Each structure stands twice: as C-alpha cells, then as structure tokens.
Amino acid sequence: MSLAAPHLAEPVADRAQVHELQTRIRQMQATKLESRTLQTHPALSPLLPGGSLKAGAAYSVRGSTTLLMAMLAGPSAAGAWCGVVGMPDFGAEAAGRFGIDLERLVLVPHPGEHWLTVTAAVVDVLSVVVVAPPARAKDGDVARLTARLRQREATLIVAGDWPQVEATLTVARSGWDGLGTGNGYLSSRRVTVESAPRGGTGPRRTAELWLPAVDESFRTSGPTRLEAVS
Numbered sequence: 731m732s733l734a735a736p737h738l739a740e741p742v743a744d745r746a747q748v749h750e751l752q753t754r755i756r757q758m759q760a761t762k763l764e765s766r767t768l769q770t771h772p773a774l775s776p777l778l779p780g781g782s783l784k785a786g787a788a789y790s791v792r793g794s795t796t797l798l799m800a801m802l803a804g805p806s807a808a809g810a811w812c813g814v815v816g817m818p819d820f821g822a823e824a825a826g827r828f829g830i831d832l833e834r835l836v837l838v839p840h841p842g843e844h845w846l847t848v849t850a851a852v853v854d855v856l857s858v859v860v861v862a863p864p865a866r867a868k869d870g871d872v873a874r875l876t877a878r879l880r881q882r883e884a885t886l887i888v889a890g891d892w893p894q895v896e897a898t899l900t901v902a903r904s905g906w907d908g909l910g911t912g913n914g915y916l917s918s919r920r921v922t923v924e925s926a927p928r929g930g931t932g933p934r935r936t937a938e939l940w941l942p943a944v945d946e947s948f949r950t951s952g953p954t955r956l957e958a959v960s
C-alpha cells in the first residue's frame with residue numbers, strides 16, 4: 731500500500747495544477763478585455779462608463795444617427811476600421827465631415843433577413859461595428875454574437891435597444907440654431923444626451939452637446955451631470 735501512495739497522489743497534484751493554470755488564464759483574459767479600450771471622442775467620454783468604449787462590449791444609441799457618427803469618430807480617427815450594417819440612409823459624406831475616415835469605413839446598407847449573420851461576419855474583421863436591427867434578435871443569437879465580440883475584441887454599437895449593453899445613450903432633447911425671423915440656415919444643433927449604465931443601475935449621466943456645432947465639430951455645450959436613479 732505504501733508503494734501505491736505516491737502514484738495516487740500524483741493525479742490530485744495534476745488536477746490542482748491544471749485548476750490553478752485555468753484560473754490564471756481566465757484572470758489574464760479578463761484583465762486583457764477590461765484594460766483594452768478604444769479611443770472615444772472627447773465630447774462623449776464623460777457619458778461612457780470608464781470614459782471610453784470597451785473592447786468586447788455592446789452599446790445602445792437611441793434617437794440620432796449623428797450621435798452614432800460621433801461614437802465612430804473617435805475610434806476612426808485613432809485608426810480603427812469601422813462598419814455600418816443595415817443603415818441605407820447613413821451618409822458617407824456627412825460621416826467624412828464629422829471626422830470618420832472613409833478609407834477605413836465599410837458600409838453594408840442592405841443585409842436583408844441575414845442581418846445578424848452579416849453583422850457577425852463584419853465583427854470578425856472590424857474593430858467597431860454599428861448595426862440597425864430590423865427585428866428583435868433571439869436570445870441565443872444575442873449570446874453567440876456577444877461571445878464573438880469578446881473573442882474578437884470588437885465593439886458593437888446598436889441603433890436602438892439591445893440586451894447586455896455597457897450603456898444606453900439617448901437623445902432626450904434637441905434643437906437647431908441658425909434660423910432668423912423666418913429665414914436663414916440651420917447651422918448648429920444642441921442636444922441633451924442621457925446615458926444609462928448596464929442594467930440601469932448606478933447614476934445616469936446627462937450632457938449638453940453641440941451635435942454638430944456651427945463648424946461641424948462635436949463638442950460639449952455644458953457640464954456633464956450625474957443623476958441618481960430613483
């Protein structure tokens with residue numbers, strides 16, 4: 731019996747070492763995803779948890795194509811490849827004026843009923859992807875796309891509602907400047923953007939932005955406020 735004891739102990743030691751290795755790998759992977767962020771436009775940074783877009787995560791934007799462009803402008807200016815799926819009215823010319831590099835922008839305006847498959851394929855090769863879902867996605871499809879985002883370390887920005895997002899940005903109020911007494915040109919747009927964190931827990935952020943300003947730039951027009959959730 732004494733001769734067998736060392737052999738019986740070895741598998742236990744092996745399992746312990748394997749468990750320790752698995753734990754270390756998970757910790758390293760989590761740290762990598764948590765620490766990797768994408769540069770954000772300065773006007774939007776105060777509205778996002780952590781002040782930047784997170785790789786491997788999804789965000790929701792409600793009520794404004796211009797706000798979607800602002801979300802893309804920071805990563806694009808930093809050299810990221812971006813894509814837009816299912817938005818035939820997304821204006822490339824306007825995107826270029828707002829600082830998005832058109833040479834690193836991929837547009838898929840009409841993905842059809844296979845929009846989710848197309849989005850997953852685009853996520854495989856691009857850093858930031860905007861999608862406008864024509865229908866509600868099934869829970870299983872959302873889970874698979876979420877796993878792919880984490881695997882590819884891509885960021886998804888959804889025009890509309892989407893489950894499991896890091897934050898939801900909504901244009902709550904909007905007004906244009908530039909018109910005189912019945913004449914003139916619309917020159918700038920002031921908006922109030924509200925940001926709700928994941929699950930709606932924690933303080934909401936509210937910011938006044940020029941989206942765009944008279945010089946077609948994005949910038950803040952007032953301080954960002956934190957509001958407790960009732």
